[in-house]
Amino acid sequence: MPRVLIVACGNPLRCDDGLAWRAVEELHRLCLPQDVEIIAQHQLTPELSSPVSQVERVLFLDAARRGQPGELRCEPVLPLHASGAFTHDFSPASILSLSQELYGKAPQAYVISLSGECFDHGETISATVETTLPRFIELVVRLTEESLRTGYPLSPSVCE
Amino acid sequence: MTEKRTIVIDPVTRVEGHAKITLHLDEQGEVSDARFHVTQFRGFEKLCEGRPFTEMPSLMARICGICPVSHLIASAKACDALLAVRIPPTAEKLRRIFNMAQIVQSHALSVFHLSSPDLLLGMDADPAKSNLWGVAERDPQLARDGIRLRQFGQQIIERLGGKRIHPAWVVPGGVSEPLSLENRDAILATIPEALAIALRTLAWYKQISRAFREEIGSFGNFPSLFMGMVKEDGSITFYDGKIRMGDAAGSMVADGLDATRYFDYLGEKVESWSYLKSAYYKPRGYPEGMYRVGPLARLNVVDRCGTEHADQELAEFKELQRAAVLSSFHYHQARLIEILYCVERLEQLLNDPEILSEHVRAEAKANALEGIGASEAPRGTLFHHYKIDEQGLVRWANLIIATGQNNLAMNRSVLQVAKHFVRGNELLPGMLNRVEAVIRTYDPCLSCSTHAIGEMALRIQLVGPAGRVVSEATRP
Numbered sequence: 044m045p046r047v048l049i050v051a052c053g054n055p056l057r058c059d060d061g062l063a064w065r066a067v068e069e070l071h072r073l074c075l076p077q078d079v080e081i082i083a084q085h086q087l088t089p090e091l092s093s094p095v096s097q098v099e100r101v102l103f104l105d106a107a108r109r110g111q112p113g114e115l116r117c118e119p120v121l122p123l124h125a126s127g128a129f130t131h132d133f134s135p136a137s138i139l140s141l142s143q144e145l146y147g148k149a150p151q152a153y154v155i156s157l158s159g160e161c162f163d164h165g166e167t168i169s170a171t172v173e174t175t176l177p178r179f180i181e182l183v184v185r186l187t188e189e190s191l192r193t194g195y196p197l198s199p200s201v202c203e
Numbered sequence: 204m205t206e207k208r209t210i211v212i213d214p215v216t217r218v219e220g221h222a223k224i225t226l227h228l229d230e231q232g233e234v235s236d237a238r239f240h241v242t243q244f245r246g247f248e249k250l251c252e253g254r255p256f257t258e259m260p261s262l263m264a265r266i267c268g269i270c271p272v273s274h275l276i277a278s279a280k281a282c283d284a285l286l287a288v289r290i291p292p293t294a295e296k297l298r299r300i301f302n303m304a305q306i307v308q309s310h311a312l313s314v315f316h317l318s319s320p321d322l323l324l325g326m327d328a329d330p331a332k333s334n335l336w337g338v339a340e341r342d343p344q345l346a347r348d349g350i351r352l353r354q355f356g357q358q359i360i361e362r363l364g365g366k367r368i369h370p371a372w373v374v375p376g377g378v379s380e381p382l383s384l385e386n387r388d389a390i391l392a393t394i395p396e397a398l399a400i401a402l403r404t405l406a407w408y409k410q411i412s413r414a415f416r417e418e419i420g421s422f423g424n425f426p427s428l429f430m431g432m433v434k435e436d437g438s439i440t441f442y443d444g445k446i447r448m449g450d451a452a453g454s455m456v457a458d459g460l461d462a463t464r465y466f467d468y469l470g471e472k473v474e475s476w477s478y479l480k481s482a483y484y485k486p487r488g489y490p491e492g493m494y495r496v497g498p499l500a501r502l503n504v505v506d507r508c509g510t511e512h513a514d515q516e517l518a519e520f521k522e523l524q525r526a527a528v529l530s531s532f533h534y535h536q537a538r539l540i541e542i543l544y545c546v547e548r549l550e551q552l553l554n555d556p557e558i559l560s561e562h563v564r565a566e567a568k569a570n571a572l573e574g575i576g577a578s579e580a581p582r583g584t585l586f587h588h589y590k591i592d593e594q595g596l597v598r599w600a601n602l603i604i605a606t607g608q609n610n611l612a613m614n615r616s617v618l619q620v621a622k623h624f625v626r627g628n629e630l631l632p633g634m635l636n637r638v639e640a641v642i643r644t645y646d647p648c649l650s651c652s653t654h655a656i657g658e659m660a661l662r663i664q665l666v667g668p669a670g671r672v673v674s675e676a677t678r679p
Contacts, residue, residue: 089316089335089349089350089353090350090353090354090357092350093347093350093351093354124336140336141335141336141339144336144339144340144343144346145339145343145346145347145350146347
């Protein structure tokens with residue numbers, strides 16, 4: 044049973060929006076321990092609440108529109124009840140909320156994001172994002188290792 | 204002084220894609236007309252021109268994120284016709300498995316994620332709670348079952364096709380990889396749970412649907428034709444067969460129609476108020492040739508399913524109304540019966556001794572300049588028709604999508620529901636929710652049928668004759 048779940052989200056046909064998928068390719072090459080599961084999706088869906096409920100920690104990887112291109116962020120995320128009528132706009136917080144509601148468990152979770160520059164049609168990512176991507180992956184690996192080393196909640200400084 | 208008014212529901216919520224509904228009120232505030240407008244435009248038929256035909260299955264799968272497999276199947280069958288090959292028997296069985304896994308996950312999305320808030324919480328529930336969280340709060344087991352059933356279908360697609368969305372495993376001439384023993388056994392191990400969910404959801408649905416007598420009587424409850432594909436013996440099929448057209452009396456007006464001659468008996472009309480074309484049965488003309496497709500239509504035209512539990516449920520279903528089952532509200536029950544059938548049939552196919560054969564693809568170059576593929580998608584019969592040149596480049600394409608075939612019936616259903624429930628002098632959320640709910644019974648896929656995803660809030664406007672907005676309300 045995996046202890047850490049990495050959820051990559053984005054559209055690899057929309058340039059920088061697919062940066063999390065690129066990161067996943069690299070993470071697969073790095074051969075992370077067996078108790079780490081990686082899922083890559085175009086968007087977050089309610090079905091994710093099931094695997095999310097079964098792990099100790101979840102790392103959501105995504106491209107961000109806000110901030111300066113190439114800006115790296117790591118933010119803890121808490122369950123938040125969504126009020127939308129439909130499920131196209133599921134957020135990490137709403138996935139955690141559904142996990143709590145349906146399976147009685149919402150693990151500690153982080154959103155690791157990298158601000159993109161170009162979200163146009165295309166399979167290439169911008170030079171700015173390309174330059175920052177190794178640091179993004181490094182951070183994901185560090186948080187994963189940290190998560191596996193300790194069963195306790197990570198300290199708030201883990202993102203620094 | 205009273206005035207004529209228009210109510211606009213824009214966009215329609217809990218459907219796949221973009222649409223709006225306009226209700227026209229007369230001087231007394233009664234509904235006089237209604238229109239279901241599809242406002243998104245995609246144009247896949249044009250953008251594929253000039254592409255090599257071998258790219259078509261993968262390209263066409265991009266039409267939709269919910270039912271890419273349906274387009275893969277119909278497109279690959281059209282390409283098989285261009286190759287002029289008979290695909291290996293195992294490839295055909297694997298495609299059938301793939302298609303049924305897709306039907307399970309798509310139907311589960313419709314029933315559990317989109318319509319169960321109406322069914323469980325009621326049509327008059329607070330719109331802010333009429334969603335998956337509302338369901339999770341009231342009946343967490345039902346919500347978990349929906350998620351599990353979706354996973355069941357998606358995991359089969361992933362095991363066969365390599366990924367859940369837009370897999371490229373179905374290719375002209377067959378499939379690209381055989382099924383491994385490990386994957387076969389892993390899928391088989393999930394069948395008992397899926398079967399249990401399908402059975403208990405049907406039992407739940409039959410219980411709660413008794414509370415919707417008024418909706419059953421007014422949700423698209425009118426005579427029409429029904430179209431679906433059947434096997435030689437009259438049983439249900441989602442992959443290949445002859446086309447049957449049944450009427451409201453339960454008689455078959457046409458049987459044994461060749462799907463590759465669809466243009467002989469199906470016509471399409473463009474209306475200025477929608478990007479969605481309206482299909483009709485040519486011998487009856489437009490709009491009298493209105494017909495419905497999808498689960499309700501399929502179960503109306505088949506003689507049997509061919510599996511134990513599904514046949515029991517089908518017999519019960521056919522007793523719902525005196526002749527054909529007319530009310531579109533019963534699409535929900537038909538959808539659940541099809542899930543049940545698919546789960547049972549998947550088990551049979553996976554236990555077929557040939558299913559692990561490695562001979563899964565017929566190789567050939569183009570041997571024909573025109574090819575047509577047809578199959579049953581979750582929402583109804585799907586046709587892909589291509590013409591290519593000597594270099595194998597697509598020169599013309601025509602797609603006939605289930606939602607377009609239901610367009611006339613959806614419009615008539617909206618009018619029927621609006622006339623029954625909407626009173627223009629006092630607009631209540633429950634009234635407008637019913638207008639949307641009747642559209643949800645058809646589970647329209649507007650991305651498919653206009654060949655965008657966007658904001659899903661509901662805006663209702665009352666517009667006076669001079670175009671002035673008299674009143675406006677928004678829903679989260």
